Each structure stands twice: as C-alpha cells, then as structure tokens.
Amino acid sequence: MDVFLKKFFPDVYKRESSVKPSDDQYCKFDSQILTLFTSSLYLAALVSSIFASMATRKYGRRPTMMTSGLLFAAGAIVNGLAMNVPMLIIGRLLLGFGIGCANQVKLFCSSLFYFNYHYHLAIKCVYIENPEILNSQVMIFNVLYLFIQTYKYIVNVLYLFLYTVSANLSL
C-alpha cells in the first residue's frame, strides 16, 4: 500500500505518513484523483450494464459473457502493468465494463430454470447480494474474534489447571 501510494499519489502518502494522533483524522485519503480511481469502476459498471442488457437482447447471453471476461482480463492487465495514474483509471474503467457485462451471468443462471421462477430468482439475486456481502464479512470477523477469545479462555483454563496441579505436586 505504501509503495503504491508513494508511486502514484505522493501527496496522499505524505499526508498519511505525517498524521499525528492529535491531528484531525477525518479523511487522510482526501484526494479527488484517488477517489476517481476507486469510483470509476462503479461508474463504468453502471453505464455498461445498460448497454449490456441491450446487447443481450440482441445477440444472446453468451457473447455478452464472453466480452465481459475479455474486458475484465484486459482491465486486469492494464492495471497490473500501470505506469501512471491515467493507466490505472483506464484499467479500472475496463474492469467496470467487464463487471457490467458480467451482470448478465445472473440472468443466464436464472433463465435456465422454469420461466415462472426466473424473475423471482433474478430479482432476489440483486436485492440480497449486497447486504449479504456485508453480513458475511461481519460474520467472518465475529467468528474469528470469538475463536481468538475462546482460544485465550482455553489457554487461561489450561494454565490455571497446570498451575494448580504443579502447586499440589510440589507440596
């Protein structure tokens, strides 16, 4: 992360590394170029999903899915070989176009079922997916946290047990 910031966003890196606990910590990444880099993905996905649905109606689901895979791979290559900020943003836009086209995969999956059900499936996918991602990340965090807590608890109990045993033995 530091190397990345130093290379492409030196201002942000300077601000991030020089911040003191007493300073205002509201937003260390307050840079329009950086936010353009992150949000260009969503903008591209928004625009391309409209055109993707048109293309799906005209040419079928399969060509759209193929283009989505190709666009996604191209975006990844451009991003991986990025030399400057415009290359990063172009790569990210390509990734976004890929995501917009890949939305049709859902349609493909759901239209394999009997047609009375497939609208329900398609709509359910969209509305449940995003809260589900947040939910599952919270859950993973909670499980890990609980795991660490129980681990500590078990170690404590074991330690107490061993301590009492060894104390009794020494008596």
Add this chain to the structure above:
Amino acid sequence: MTFQLFITIGILIANFLNFAFAKWIEGEMAWRLSLGGAIVPGLIIFIGSCLLPDTPNSEIERGNYDRAKEQLLKLRKVDNVDEEFNDLLSRLVRKQNWSNMLG
C-alpha cells in the same frame, strides 16, 4: 443461495490474497500482483462462456425456435418438452404486448 455464497467466498479469497501479497512480497510487485490477479476470474468467465450453450429463453427471443427446443431437450433430459416450450412462447407474446403498450 449458492450464488451469493460463491460471491462471498470469492471476496474472502481476494482478501486473503491481498493480505498475503501485502505481507510477504516486497516492493512494487505486491500491488501489481493484486491488481493483475483479476485476470484469473476474467479468463475463467471467458473460457466458461465459450463452452456454455445459449439458454432456450434467449434463443426464442431471437427467433431460433429449433435451437431453443434442442437446448431445452438437452437441459431437461426428458423426451417431450412441448408444454414448457409453449409456455415460453406464450410468455414472449405477453412480453411483446407489454412493450407495445409501453412504447
């Protein structure tokens, strides 16, 4: 349900990979790998969709009735799919009526 499960598993794997790259790989290669690693799912989607056939639904929408019937037979693994095929056709007609009304 499986759909969301797989999306979430993918996000989990990506998070773990990012963590690993950030921790064990020095210098520029770390972010290049984690940004360029997206090529793997892209290629999987591309190769997978090359192997898949089109759905009967969209074949009907584009007017290829014979191919739609073929796909439906292959998909359902039964001898007679006329009933479902006719259902799909009637749905298309209904949809066209709607779009005529709206546009």
